[in-house]
Amino acid sequence: MPFVDLFSSDDYASIFYRTSSPYGNVSGFDADKPTILILHPMFLDTAWLDCQFGDPRLYMHYNLIAFDMRSVGGSTCRPSGRHDSWVDAADIALCHQKLHLPPCHVFALEGLAVFCALRFALLFPEMCLSLALCNVPAPTEPKWTGSSITESMHAWCYAEDLERLEHAATESIRFFFGPNLDVDLKDELVAHLQKTRPPVKRPWTAETISILVNRTPLDAEAYAEITQPVLILHGERSELCARKYSETLAAQLTNAKDGAVIYTVRGAGAFLSIIPGSASIVNQTLTKFLSRVPRSRSDIVPPETSILDRMTQALDRQAKLVGKKNPSTSLDPLSSLSFSCVSKQIADAQSDMIAEYTVDRLNAFNPLGPDGRPLRKMSLNRDDHWFEISKGGISVADTTKFLPNESSNTKKELEKTTRAGDAPQQLIKPSSLTSAAMEKYIIKGPMAKVIREPSLGPPGMGRMLT
Incomplete structure (x- = not known):
């Protein structure tokens, strides 16, 4: 694998990187073709670029x-609280x-990729x-949104089952991708996260x-330094990335060649690159x-300037753009972390959080089986449970899951077990429980009566009603 x-x-x-050449390496590039550098979507990786690599x-x-x-x-690194989009660039x-x-030609697919691409164009x-x-x-x-993202991350990282x-x-997929995502695509996303982002x-x-x-x-002066042609693609129904942000960025790119162009993809939402129609x-x-940009060749030749000298120049340019105090002489130009613009306060807070998440991580829940694959498809499990989530996100009880013709003996035995206070060892899914039957286990009246009641119905019913 190429690294x-x-x-x-x-x-x-x-x-880690992947290419469209026959053997997956750079030496197989066709010198007569221009080269497109693709930056993958946020939270995903290059495995989700088939809609691009598979498009003739x-x-x-x-x-x-x-x-x-x-x-x-597939990339690996030492976790650092100094990591930001300048480091990615x-x-x-x-x-x-x-x-x-x-x-x-840099093709940035949403979120962090956009921030990285802008900084890459500025420094190089x-x-x-x-x-x-x-x-x-x-x-x-x-x-x-920051609070929602942080809560979703914590729930994922510390899940116990x-x-x-x-x-x-x-919850995370509904937040980032929207509520109308295809079920099969949702299963693929969850399976991918379980394999690449387990707790x-x-x-x-x-x-x-x-x-x-x-x-x-970035400052307005920094945006004015970008002189390359710029295309901004916007999903019409993207809730997190409103069109006003694209318009604001286009207005700030005052020196982009022929002006920044905005194109709206009708009916599309977030993550344009992974949904086949939008992609x-x-x-x-x-x-x-x-096709309107001058055509360039892709000759694989060593750069004229050494890597050390070129990265030193980039550090000096960054210092002028963002007013960085540390001069390039005190930093290692060959270290990507030298380009970090994170303040010391935020860097310390991020380092503390990473250290906290590192504690006992090797004993975290593993969602994969012995073969390294997810244990099940998420969508297959949803239809088996009688307590479901509706399209509006509200929990509802689906009484169609229960068979209407259940023998009265089973019901009497269940009520007898419940009154006796004995909890059965297995999860019992009563098939005769309709909405009318459920109401009789709801205690009505003053709180004192509820507290004195020795039993609230079938095992587990009290927890669901409260």
Whole structure:
């Protein structure tokens, strides 16, 4: 498997990448084709780029390459509280130079990929021919979404059984992808997260979430330094990435060649790149946009400037753009963490959180079987339970699960066991329990009567009614 090892005095990361060449390496690139560098969707990895790598409009006319961010997918790294989108941009630049890549068209697929692409174009303009950005998020994370993301992450990382893990996954997917996601796609997403993001890897999950929640915007002067052609793609029904954010970014890119172009994908929501219908429209728009950009070659040749000198220049340029106090002479240019712009207070808080999530992580719940695969499909389990979640997110009791013709003996035995206070050893799903039968176990009257009542009905019924 292809990796690029990035090592320095204070950092180490092994970055996984995939290409569209016959043998999966850069040496197989066609020099006559331009190259597209794809940055994968947020929380996912390059395994979710089949809609791009499998589209003949892209792989037949362009060389494709994609990298897993350092804390997701096949890449590995040492967790750090200093990780931000500047660090991701430095990772891409180091990989670009080590692989002797040609200048690329950067295709960023939502969220963290957009922030990384903008910073990559700022610090390394000669490596970036153009920018295509999907679903531009808010410059800073809104408070209400930040709280929801953090709660979902904690519920996932500290789930103690499969039911709680699937519940956390359901809530997270509904929040990021919307309520109308296809069931099969939802199953694939949950299975992928169970394999790549199980609770045992929660320090890296916390690191990734921290980059999103604690992000900081660029200054207007920095946006004005971007001179490449820019295409902004926006999903019409994206709730987290409103169109106003795309319009604001386009207005700030005052020096983008011919001005930033916004294209709205009708009927599409979040994560345009993984839903086949939306992805096809995005790919078509991208190819039309690139057809208007001067065509470039993809000759694999070593860079003219050494990696050390080029990264030193990037550190100096970053200091001028963001007003960074530390000069490049006191930092290691070959370390991606040297490009971090996280304040000391936030870096310490993120480091403390990562350390907290590291405690006892090896004993965390494992959702995979002995073969390394998920134990079950999440959707198959939902239909077997009589207490379900409706489309509006409200819990309802589906009485159609119960058979109407149940023998009275079973019902009498159940009531007898309940009055005696003996809890059965197995979970009993009474098939004669209708909505009318349920009401008779609801205690009506003053609280004193409820407290004095020795029994509230069938085992488990009291917990569900309270």
